[in-house]
Amino acid sequence: MPPAKKRTRSYDPVKIRAAVLAQFGNVRAAVRTLTPEQLALPTRLGDWTVRDLVAHLGESLGAVARLVDLPEPAAQDGTLTDWPLAIAAEAPDIAAHAREQAERNPDPDAHLAAAEERFTADLALHPGTRLLATGAGALPLADYLVTRTVELVVHTDDLNAAVPGLDVPYDRQALAACTRLLADTLAAKAPGGSTEVRIPPYAVVQCVPGPRHTRGTPPHVVETDPLTWIRLATGRKAWRDAVADAEVSASGERADLEPYLPLLA
Structure with a gap:
């Protein structure tokens, strides 16, 4: 008998759209408070300044506008969990585009406002089934919006880390979707049932090759909180450091996720 196919997680498109706009609103409110000195601060993203990071946050919505302007693919050939694994290849182009947008848009709040206005208009014009030609293959707009929660949550964390005292809140639905997509990506990258990641x-x-656990307490368990997981999955935190700092609980010989991380760098 062939192995059972894993069930694909579904997302409520209405809640995802609301979550994207809510998290973007949190970012906009925080950016309005930033001084020129704070916008010039370095970030943990190579040579990006906070201004570059803010420009990229605007492009997290601007990407939708660029993609809907392209011809629609004939058929879907990508999945949501393909996206985090594919995005690393686009990193140089993404960085260059962020710096270009920062230079072209000296007023960060005006840049974010324009991105939000275009994004809202695109959502009104295009159904969730509209296919987009992404770097991870053709994906429906509704699915691509889930990836926007990853962009916004991950870079909100980068923004909070870069600006002392800044505490941009996380929309609960956006944080949940980001966490789930990155967890499912781990399961796709390390398929198996020997380890339970909570x-x-x-x-x-369930992930990692080996004997599948079916009953009782799993012998191999990893548990952590959402933000630590997101930092591990995106390379902001090293696995060994998270374990040493007691930010991750890992029990069992197959509970070492270091070979599979990061997922999105």
Whole structure:
């Protein structure tokens, strides 16, 4: 008998759209408070300044506008979990585009406002089934919006880390979707059922090759909180450091996720 196919996680498109706009609103409110000195601060993203990071946050919505302007693909040939694994290849182009947008848009709030206005208009014009030609293959707009929660949550964390005292809040639905997509990506990258990864309250996945556990307490368990998981998955935090700092609980010989991380760098 062939192995059962894993069930693909579904997302409520209405909630995802609301989550994207809510998290973007949190970012906009914080950016309005930033001084020129704060916008010039370095970030943990190579040579990006906070101004570059803010420009990229605007492009997290601007990407939708660029993609809907392209011809629609004939058929879907990508999946949501393909996106985090594919995005690393686009990193140089993404960095160059962020710096270009920062230079072209000296008023960060005006840049974010324009991005939000175009994004809202595109959502009104295009159904969730509209296919987009992304770097991870053709994906429906509704699915691509889930990837926007990853962009916004991850870079909100970068923004908070770069500006002392800044505490941009996380929309609960955006944080949940980001956590779940990255957890599912781990399960796709390291398929198996020997290890259970728990990220309460949002996600539990089975992964890592080996004997599948079916009953009782799993012998190999990893547990952490959503933000630590997101930092591990994106390379902001090293696995060994998270374990040493007691930010991750890992029990069992197959509970070492270091070979599979990061997922999105």
